[in-house]
Amino acid sequence: MEIGKEVFDTSSAPGNTLGLVSAPLPNPRMYRVAADPSLRVQILDLGLACCALEVGSAIATGLLVETGLLDAADVGASPASGTTILLISGTSTDALAPAVLRAWEQLPEPKAAVSFGACANTGGPYWDAPTVTKGIDQLVPVTIYVPGCPPRPEALIAGLLKVRDEIEVA
Amino acid sequence: MTTGDRMPAHSHGVIALTASACTSCMICVRECPVWCIELECHDEEVTEPGARRPRTVSVLDAFTIDYGLCMYCGICVDLCPFDALAWQPDFDYAAGSAAGLVQGISELESWRNNLDESPKVSGS
Numbered sequence: 001m002e003i004g005k006e007v008f009d010t011s012s013a014p015g016n017t018l019g020l021v022s023a024p025l026p027n028p029r030m031y032r033v034a035a036d037p038s039l040r041v042q043i044l045d046l047g048l049a050c051c052a053l054e055v056g057s058a059i060a061t062g063l064l065v066e067t068g069l070l071d072a073a074d075v076g077a078s079p080a081s082g083t084t085i086l087l088i089s090g091t092s093t094d095a096l097a098p099a100v101l102r103a104w105e106q107l108p109e110p111k112a113a114v115s116f117g118a119c120a121n122t123g124g125p126y127w128d129a130p131t132v133t134k135g136i137d138q139l140v141p142v143t144i145y146v147p148g149c150p151p152r153p154e155a156l157i158a159g160l161l162k163v164r165d166e167i168e169v170a
Numbered sequence: 171m172t173t174g175d176r177m178p179a180h181s182h183g184v185i186a187l188t189a190s191a192c193t194s195c196m197i198c199v200r201e202c203p204v205w206c207i208e209l210e211c212h213d214e215e216v217t218e219p220g221a222r223r224p225r226t227v228s229v230l231d232a233f234t235i236d237y238g239l240c241m242y243c244g245i246c247v248d249l250c251p252f253d254a255l256a257w258q259p260d261f262d263y264a265a266g267s268a269a270g271l272v273q274g275i276s277e278l279e280s281w282r283n284n285l286d287e288s289p290k291v292s293g294s
Contacts, residue, residue, distance in 0.1 A: 147237035
């Protein structure tokens with residue numbers, strides 16, 4: 001047996017596609033924002049790097065509360081309620097870019113994208129790396145850019161409230 | 171409940187600028203690992219009574235931090251010889267565009283609200 005053959009031979013993989021591009025996406029989850037209880041949004045947390053920990057921190061500290069499905073009363077309470085938010089936190093590489101794009105395309109309307117952290121905003125510390133996407137807005141239309149490396153959980157909530165304001169103005 | 175209730179006073183939320191303390195020495199600009207600081211200045215001659223020749227001072231024209239790029243390492247804050255840069259706990263400055271994260275002198279100065287104005291070194 002040739003050493004390394006089994007590891008590097010991808011010819012037997014189904015469709016010979018990248019796993020990240022073909023794997024099923026997780027379902028978005030419904031959250032209530034503690035700072036504005038009338039705001040209930042569906043979030044697909046696309047945690048690509050360390051910034052994803054801050055999303056977990058926001059949930060653990062009660063700033064974001066996971067809730068059940070939206071009912072009719074919620075939709076009237078806040079125009080932004082029921083919006084599905086793609087929360088892109090972390091570094092996207094050119095290899096990962098198709099998966100990010102697919103996540104955006106598969107989300108139901110109405111939807112908004114939030115860029116969370118320096119890597120998603122501009123490429124951040126990897127501004128000089130050839131394989132890192134220089135800002136997630138090259139792939140999806142971003143509504144709000146949350147600055148930080150990483151941003152605090154409070155900054156995530158402030159960003160979500162800004163998304164609400166954008167939707168209410170529109 | 172506001173989202174800022176549990177922010178520690180010295181958390182690394184944003185870098186505030188004290189423009190009057192800045193001498194345009196460029197140390198922060200050169201040492202920033204992601205080159206997110208830009209600085210423009212010009213020289214002016216100051217004539218002081220009794221001095222034998224005018225003194226040349228740098229005057230700050232523009233100072234921007236691109237918070238889209240900033241990796242919040244604090245090297246600029248640590249290296250500034252005149253303490254013109256300081257951490258502040260503010261976090262609520264998300265923007266609707268990547269260009270909107272570039273903050274100039276007026277915004278950077280506005281974050282000085284909570285800055286402790288007492289001198290760090292006694293004059294003795």
